[in-house]
Amino acid sequence: MKNYITLSDIENLDDLIKEALELKKIDWALDTGKGKTVGLLFFNPSLRTRLSTEKAGKLLGMEVMTMNAGKDGWALEFEDGAVMNSDKAEHVKEAAGVLSQYCDIIGIRAFPDLIDRDKDEAEIVLNAFRKYATVPVVNLESATGHPLQALTDAITISELKDKKRPKVVLSWAPHPKALPQSVPNSFADIMQKIDVDFVITNPNGYDLNPAITKDVSVIHDQEKALKDADFVYVKNWSSYEHYGKVLSVKKDWTLNQEKLKGTKNAKVMHCLPVRRNVVIADDVLDSENSVVLQQAGNRTFAAQAVLKRLLENSDNSR
Amino acid sequence: MKNYITLSDIENLDDLIKEALELKKIDWALDTGKGKTVGLLFFNPSLRTRLSTEKAGKLLGMEVMTMNAGKDGWALEFEDGAVMNSDKAEHVKEAAGVLSQYCDIIGIRAFPDLIDRDKDEAEIVLNAFRKYATVPVVNLESATGHPLQALTDAITISELKDKKRPKVVLSWAPHPKALPQSVPNSFADIMQKIDVDFVITNPNGYDLNPAITKDVSVIHDQEKALKDADFVYVKNWSSYEHYGKVLSVKKDWTLNQEKLKGTKNAKVMHCLPVRRNVVIADDVLDSENSVVLQQAGNRTFAAQAVLKRLLENSDNSR
Amino acid sequence: MKNYITLSDIENLDDLIKEALELKKIDWALDTGKGKTVGLLFFNPSLRTRLSTEKAGKLLGMEVMTMNAGKDGWALEFEDGAVMNSDKAEHVKEAAGVLSQYCDIIGIRAFPDLIDRDKDEAEIVLNAFRKYATVPVVNLESATGHPLQALTDAITISELKDKKRPKVVLSWAPHPKALPQSVPNSFADIMQKIDVDFVITNPNGYDLNPAITKDVSVIHDQEKALKDADFVYVKNWSSYEHYGKVLSVKKDWTLNQEKLKGTKNAKVMHCLPVRRNVVIADDVLDSENSVVLQQAGNRTFAAQAVLKRLLENSDNSR
Numbered sequence: 001m002k003n004y005i006t007l008s009d010i011e012n013l014d015d016l017i018k019e020a021l022e023l024k025k026i027d028w029a030l031d032t033g034k035g036k037t038v039g040l041l042f043f044n045p046s047l048r049t050r051l052s053t054e055k056a057g058k059l060l061g062m063e064v065m066t067m068n069a070g071k072d073g074w075a076l077e078f079e080d081g082a083v084m085n086s087d088k089a090e091h092v093k094e095a096a097g098v099l100s101q102y103c104d105i106i107g108i109r110a111f112p113d114l115i116d117r118d119k120d121e122a123e124i125v126l127n128a129f130r131k132y133a134t135v136p137v138v139n140l141e142s143a144t145g146h147p148l149q150a151l152t153d154a155i156t157i158s159e160l161k162d163k164k165r166p167k168v169v170l171s172w173a174p175h176p177k178a179l180p181q182s183v184p185n186s187f188a189d190i191m192q193k194i195d196v197d198f199v200i201t202n203p204n205g206y207d208l209n210p211a212i213t214k215d216v217s218v219i220h221d222q223e224k225a226l227k228d229a230d231f232v233y234v235k236n237w238s239s240y241e242h243y244g245k246v247l248s249v250k251k252d253w254t255l256n257q258e259k260l261k262g263t264k265n266a267k268v269m270h271c272l273p274v275r276r277n278v279v280i281a282d283d284v285l286d287s288e289n290s291v292v293l294q295q296a297g298n299r300t301f302a303a304q305a306v307l308k309r310l311l312e313n314s315d316n317s318r
Numbered sequence: 319m320k321n322y323i324t325l326s327d328i329e330n331l332d333d334l335i336k337e338a339l340e341l342k343k344i345d346w347a348l349d350t351g352k353g354k355t356v357g358l359l360f361f362n363p364s365l366r367t368r369l370s371t372e373k374a375g376k377l378l379g380m381e382v383m384t385m386n387a388g389k390d391g392w393a394l395e396f397e398d399g400a401v402m403n404s405d406k407a408e409h410v411k412e413a414a415g416v417l418s419q420y421c422d423i424i425g426i427r428a429f430p431d432l433i434d435r436d437k438d439e440a441e442i443v444l445n446a447f448r449k450y451a452t453v454p455v456v457n458l459e460s461a462t463g464h465p466l467q468a469l470t471d472a473i474t475i476s477e478l479k480d481k482k483r484p485k486v487v488l489s490w491a492p493h494p495k496a497l498p499q500s501v502p503n504s505f506a507d508i509m510q511k512i513d514v515d516f517v518i519t520n521p522n523g524y525d526l527n528p529a530i531t532k533d534v535s536v537i538h539d540q541e542k543a544l545k546d547a548d549f550v551y552v553k554n555w556s557s558y559e560h561y562g563k564v565l566s567v568k569k570d571w572t573l574n575q576e577k578l579k580g581t582k583n584a585k586v587m588h589c590l591p592v593r594r595n596v597v598i599a600d601d602v603l604d605s606e607n608s609v610v611l612q613q614a615g616n617r618t619f620a621a622q623a624v625l626k627r628l629l630e631n632s633d634n635s636r
Numbered sequence: 637m638k639n640y641i642t643l644s645d646i647e648n649l650d651d652l653i654k655e656a657l658e659l660k661k662i663d664w665a666l667d668t669g670k671g672k673t674v675g676l677l678f679f680n681p682s683l684r685t686r687l688s689t690e691k692a693g694k695l696l697g698m699e700v701m702t703m704n705a706g707k708d709g710w711a712l713e714f715e716d717g718a719v720m721n722s723d724k725a726e727h728v729k730e731a732a733g734v735l736s737q738y739c740d741i742i743g744i745r746a747f748p749d750l751i752d753r754d755k756d757e758a759e760i761v762l763n764a765f766r767k768y769a770t771v772p773v774v775n776l777e778s779a780t781g782h783p784l785q786a787l788t789d790a791i792t793i794s795e796l797k798d799k800k801r802p803k804v805v806l807s808w809a810p811h812p813k814a815l816p817q818s819v820p821n822s823f824a825d826i827m828q829k830i831d832v833d834f835v836i837t838n839p840n841g842y843d844l845n846p847a848i849t850k851d852v853s854v855i856h857d858q859e860k861a862l863k864d865a866d867f868v869y870v871k872n873w874s875s876y877e878h879y880g881k882v883l884s885v886k887k888d889w890t891l892n893q894e895k896l897k898g899t900k901n902a903k904v905m906h907c908l909p910v911r912r913n914v915v916i917a918d919d920v921l922d923s924e925n926s927v928v929l930q931q932a933g934n935r936t937f938a939a940q941a942v943l944k945r946l947l948e949n950s951d952n953s954r
Contacts, residue, residue, distance in 0.1 A: 027353065028353050035663065037694070039687065045389075047392060047408070047413065050385070050391075051357065051383055051417070051420045052420055054383055055355060055383065063691070063694045065690055073682065073683035073686075074909050081913070081918060082913065083914060084912050084913060084914050085911065086812070089909045089911065090683070090908065090909030091909075091910075091912050093922075094908050094910060094921075094928065094929070095683065095909075098683065098684055098908060098932040098933075101929060101932055102687045102691050102933075102936060103687075176403045176404070272412050273408030273409075273412060274408070274412060275402035275403065275406075275407065276400060276401075276409050277399070278401060278402050282399060285411070286411075292412065293412070293415040293419060296412075296415075297416075297419035297420075300420060360708075363708060364708070364709065365708075365709035365710055365726070365734065369675065369738045369739075370738060373699070373701070373738050376699045590726065590730050591726030591727075592726070592727075592730060593724075593725065594713070594718060594719075594720050594727050594729075595717070595718065595720060600717060603729070604729075610730065611733040611737060615737035615738075618737070618738060
């Protein structure tokens with residue numbers, strides 16, 4: 001693995017999941033990262049990604065340096081050839097080049113604006129760091145993807161499934177604000193790479209990017225989709241078609257115990273933070289069906305497995 | 319010790335003070351916390367608590383992760399059953415549950431609003447973390463108490479006293495802003511647990527919560543109270559009776575050298591930050607009487623003793 | 637070395653440069669700083685200084701604690717004798733005294749206001765910490781100097797020069813905002829301490845403080861100054877004479893390839909962040925002439941050499 005920008009950077013997903021679950025057992029592998037530094041740069045808020053990746057680095061024996069971009073440092077320019085006589089003090093060429101001097105791996109979080117689809121899909125921030133950094137870059141959630149979350153989700157399903165090929169349903173949920181498609185995009189992507197029966201359900205107008213969902217069946221009737229599910233992954237996202245919009249939806253899509261009745265006592269997943277009684281009802285989150293905390297706990301081991309691969313690769317290439 | 323929420327969590331105070339003073343001598347005890355992580359979550363500013371607790375963790379060999387809640391992460395909801403369709407993105411149930419996956423101990427700082435006494439006394443933030451965290455929780459100053467500061471104060475008096483039972487006076491001081499009662503509350507509490515002759519002096523209207531001060535004599539004449547004092551602990555707090563109010567006070571309560579004359583060359587303590595020439599005069603802070611820096615230094619060893627106990631307890635309970 | 641406030645704190649510059657280049661080779665020297673803590677206090681934004689000094693501390697085996705002053709902690713009062721009944725919660729006497737209890741070395745970044753020259757030259761923040769701290773203080777860029785940057789610059793020139801006495805030109809550049817003179821001050825200072833042919837070029841009205849530039853020739857014709865240069869150090873600064881002002885300048889002072897023609901294929905340096913196509917053109921920054929990233933990388937080893945000296949000195953003095 002040379003970078004971890006999208007799931008396609010993973011060479012052998014099954015091996016990586018196994019390794020994460022091994023790392024979960026041994027807890028510390030301090031020699032792997034000794035003398036190495038990971039720098040985490042946040043353009044947006046973070047709780048789980050920040051702490052789990054910091055912890056993953058430390059569990060590998062690495063030094064960790066975390067910065068709130070913009071707030072702690074300088075406003076960055078991303079445009080090539082810009083005449084920088086306005087509010088941006090530093091070009092990403094230098095910022096990425098300098099971070100590469102201090103860090104052996106760089107993590108970047110940069111959310112979409114949800115205004116201009118082409119601009120968000122260009123992944124300007126993440127791609128600029130990938131282009132100008134001379135060390136591996138890890139996607140800590142970008143405009144269109146969240147591959148560390150998706151790897152966590154695959155690990156959690158592998159850990160919890162009680163049959164070879166469980167049925168997994170990605171179920172849209174309501175939310176007062178317009179949210180990115182990055183989590184459902186990466187989840188839909190990775191579910192096509194492991195051995196599950198995968199279905200997406202969302203209201204009309206909320207279909208995800210067809211280039212990502214490909215042949216996955218998208219069912220607009222939630223009840224029908226949830227039938228016999230072993231796992232329900234609940235998540236809101238704003239419209240991809242009417243880009244970034246929150247469309248009015250007549251039916252109630254909040255996941256509650258009533259809706260779980262048609263499932264095979266499904267385990268309920270969510271990447272968190274979750275708005276209770278809007279996205280998922282208390283009666284689900286506070287029940288045995290919910291595995292959201294175990295899922296969040298696995299973030300550490302997903303990050304650890306990815307950082308370990310990146311370190312091993314850069315060792316080999318010397 | 320299972321948590322460190324209030325002073326009543328301490329099983330044997332004398333032992334804990336002794337241990338802190340032992341830890342002060344040896345400086346590092348890196349094996350105790352090896353492979354363990356403490357997460358510090360600040361809802362309010364901090365200098366001493368932040369750095370001394372970070373340092374205490376490192377001195378024990380722990381990994382330390384510090385976050386400014388709200389700023390770095392997500393706005394939290396504390397109400398049970400809330401329909402989260404407004405500005406709060408994450409419920410404390412998940413936040414505490416998730417932090418418990420990444421941290422072996424969680425520290426929380428959450429000040430009072432000083433508007434609604436019942437609400438502040440409910441200790442909503444701290445108690446929610448205690449309720450939903452599955453690891454020990456440490457109070458880094460809450461709405462009504464600051465037990466790490468109080469332990470530091472007891473350690474400092476133990477270290478500096480030159481008689482078996484010194485006279486200790488908690489003396490109210492003026493301040494331009496309404497401040498919490500958390501520090502004087504915890505100080506009044508711990509002074510009743512060690513062998514001192516303890517007196518409180520404050521203007522009328524500034525009596526602390528009688529459920530905390532109990533039988534301690536509260537003297538409204540500062541000069542009389544200070545007579546023969548070995549230690550004077552100076553601190554402002556807003557009114558408990560007229561909750562959160564700054565009442566007009568006619569006499570000058572600022573501690574200065576003139577007022578120290580009646581004492582037994584008393585050592586002067588303050589938890590810091592201190593407003594010079596308002597709370598304590600320069601002629602005291604810059605004199606040999608002041609032990610505020612030594613006191614601040616002991617914050618490290620108080621935190622170290624508490625973290626060590628919590629770690630030992632969780633090891634035993636496995 | 638007892639502090640690192642200005643370049644005059646360096647006892648033997650050649651030795652220090654050599655040591656930094658040795659540290660660059662060995663990468664880790666973990667025993668030197670084991671059990672020691674460096675605290676970094678930022679009153680202003682920072683990317684390179686923050687991360688390189690954090691990394692330098694870690695490379696020496698130190699614990700590192702970083703704080704954004706004001707934002708994470710309390711607003712500080714610097715005036716002696718102040719009656720603190722307004723917005724400042726803590727006096728630097730206590731802040732510096734307390735940090736000295738938690739840290740073995742304290743780093744301070746505090747920029748000038750660029751309004752009142754006398755006030756900026758008094759270096760109120762840095763000098764207050766030097767005065768009241770009981771541990772070594774490191775200047776992380778103050779109102780009038782940036783000695784860690786200057787040491788980096790001397791290290792970089794030593795590393796890259798291909799003749800005994802290269803010609804080094806400090807060349808002023810345009811900038812939309814008023815910037816401090818701290819970097820050019822310290823650069824002009826250190827260039828007079830190593831074996832180079834040093835020239836400064838800037839427009840009329842932009843001459844630096846003559847107490848710093850002393851006998852260095854200041855040439856107001858950029859083309860003439862650049863002739864045969866081996867190194868060009870590009871940097872904007874606001875006027876010292878018309879203090880803090882951005883004066884209108886008729887000629888174009890942006891460094892570009894055209895202007896490099898008269899040099900000996902000069903290596904181009906800048907402390908970063910650099911505004912592209914305002915301070916230096918893309919055709920220089922993206923060429924082989926630019927050594928700005930290597931220069932930024934050396935920040936780590938300059939900081940490491942300084943921290944190591946300070947640690948060694950405090951060990952000896954025990």
